[in-house]
Amino acid sequence: MAVTRVPLIAGNWKMNLDHLQSIAFVQKLAWSLRDAKHDYRACEVAVFPPFTDLRSVQTLVSADKLDLAYGAQDLSVHDSGAYTGEISGAFLAALDCRYVIIGHSERRQYHAESDELVAEKTLAAGRHGLVPVVCVGETADDLEKHGPSAVPVAQLDVVLQQLSGDADIVVAYEPVWAIGSGQAATPEQAQQVCAALRARIASTLGDEAAGRTRILYGGSVKAANIAGFMKQPDVDGALVGGASLDVDEFSAISRFRQHVGTA
Numbered sequence: 001m002a003v004t005r006v007p008l009i010a011g012n013w014k015m016n017l018d019h020l021q022s023i024a025f026v027q028k029l030a031w032s033l034r035d036a037k038h039d040y041r042a043c044e045v046a047v048f049p050p051f052t053d054l055r056s057v058q059t060l061v062s063a064d065k066l067d068l069a070y071g072a073q074d075l076s077v078h079d080s081g082a083y084t085g086e087i088s089g090a091f092l093a094a095l096d097c098r099y100v101i102i103g104h105s106e107r108r109q110y111h112a113e114s115d116e117l118v119a120e121k122t123l124a125a126g127r128h129g130l131v132p133v134v135c136v137g138e139t140a141d142d143l144e145k146h147g148p149s150a151v152p153v154a155q156l157d158v159v160l161q162q163l164s165g166d167a168d169i170v171v172a173y174e175p176v177w178a179i180g181s182g183q184a185a186t187p188e189q190a191q192q193v194c195a196a197l198r199a200r201i202a203s204t205l206g207d208e209a210a211g212r213t214r215i216l217y218g219g220s221v222k223a224a225n226i227a228g229f230m231k232q233p234d235v236d237g238a239l240v241g242g243a244s245l246d247v248d249e250f251s252a253i254s255r256f257r258q259h260v261g262t263a
């Protein structure tokens, strides 16, 4: 049931903010949430900075005992070896990353990442105790040709085939047409696809896994529209891009309960 899943508000910084900027940002975000008496047990907040920021973020989070979680935006399928430019999940685990984003549509599009590679990366994350945030989503063309949930469900299926019922994953439904476009899906559209994704988790990994797996919506989320998504029974949070680069906006999204009226 939805009540047992702790919502997750995740900020994907993409290729923005260097390590110095990341320190200032995380400090301000933590202050903003502290001032608002944010209850992290009621809504987890995570940031996904570039790789080069992670050590700085780790140092700050650990020194100031912040409750913010953080993760990387990608990882290698390999654990070590002659793979120039790649980053091992082991290195991310050593930096206390809790999460890693896998299969973001920008990686699928610009780095030709296939569903199979996304599945392999999901396994690599699991080997190192990182929780994968597996991204799926259809393009505008897919939507026209195949309807709303066929492509995201098929993408997730390839990953689920590799997992067992006790797998700990987060799924992010990000329609490609909604990313960075200012044209978010409607809460009803998001709910429809998130429900289909959950049904597929239930049929492959079982009801227990489906009941505890968090499914996020992503694509032009902002403080003004987060409440509508969070009211949906199968939407357990958001993966936020552009709006996660503004401290006040991201803090307001994280405090969505105040907009929903259940703070």
Ligand code: 13P
Pocket (backbone or CB within 6 Å): 012, 104, 174, 178, 179, 180, 181, 182, 218, 219, 220, 221, 239, 240, 241, 242, 243
């Ligand atoms: P926007 O919030 O900028 O649309 O980006 C969404 C996204 O891609 C998050 O991973």
